[in-house]
Amino acid sequence: MSAAAGGASAGVLAQLMAQAGERGADMATLRAIAEEAGELGATRALTRLGLADAAAGADVAELRELLKAWRDAKRSAWKALIAWVARMACALLLLGLAVKLGFGEWVK
Template sequence: MHEPSASLQNIVHQASEEGVGRETLYHLIEKATEEGAARALADLGLQDCKASGDLSELRALLESWRETRRTVRQIVLRWIIKIVLTSLILGLAVKMKLLHLGPAF
């Protein structure tokens, strides 16, 4: 269980001074947070038994998207390197008169 925040501790202290038992108050807080979490999941459409499968599927989809982005980035970089190196080799071949391209226009 997490440590309660300072404001939560203040509420518990104040409730204790007013006669509410700490244990009762913590049970109320725990129940309220559980209901709040359940409501938030329901608002997101993740309250049913398929929710964990949906989240697993979304995580797999997101990982696939990230892998695809990495792969595309690598492919683009390889093509840029190939174009630059090919241009350099062609330039050297023309400079060394190993290749004659003739007038451009």
């Protein structure tokens, strides 16, 4: 999606608009205008985002892999935190039971 492709698409769009103005707009012309306008808009948006070159597909794939890795790491961190909190709660429960049942006296 180079600037030349965007310029060609803009030229086709201008021709279709002129045709619609001269002869009236039938359904085929309107569809062609909508298609060309969509293509032109997508090309402009990708160009502004810096994704209009040949390496853009690989860049997006790499970003998706990084995002997946981040989500996996975040999920693992939450699981580890929940497991740690559950272990601490169980330890405090056991300590409370030991004190309540008088196991502290056995140690002395």
